[in-house]
Amino acid sequence: MNRVLLFTFSIFFSALVSGQNAEKDHRNLVLKTGLFAPIFNTSTLAFEKGINDNTSLQGQLILNWDGGFGLFTDYKFYLSDAPAPDGVFISPFQGFGFIEGLMAGTGLTIGMQKIYKNRITIEGFIGPIVIYGPGSNGMHILVRPGLTVGVLL
DSSP states (O other): OOHHHHHHHHHHHHHHHHTTTTTOOOOGGEEEEESSGGGGGGEEEEEEOOSSSSSEEEEEEEETTTHHHHHHHHEEOSSSSSOTTTEEEEEEEEEEEEEEEEEEEEEEEEEEEEEETEEEEEEEEEEEEEEEESSSSSSEEEEEEEEEEEOOO
């Protein structure tokens, strides 16, 4: 479990540091929240930082209303001609959390994020997630859906 944490934070930190050398662009930074979160009794806050025209890194904090939390890191590869964070993407991700015990998860999503009026973002994504943690066999395969709204900073 410690290796997963170290790996997650090292990727996130290195991507943020390398992204500081990129040209300053208002499209490089997005703060967003999940619209599906209340259905699952959670609140989410995500921060997406462009690394270059085709990739970005996202960190997400999930707070469970009944107690517990989760942290996820997504590395997004944008497939469209528009610079990140606009267009269709595929995104491997991993994370960990503490909800009824320590859990770790990894998976892959496909989605699309659009920028409206050069300020507001709307993103939808879906994909499989494998969660290791409490339960009868310790491994669960689920679907990770998402719909977010955000603002370019």
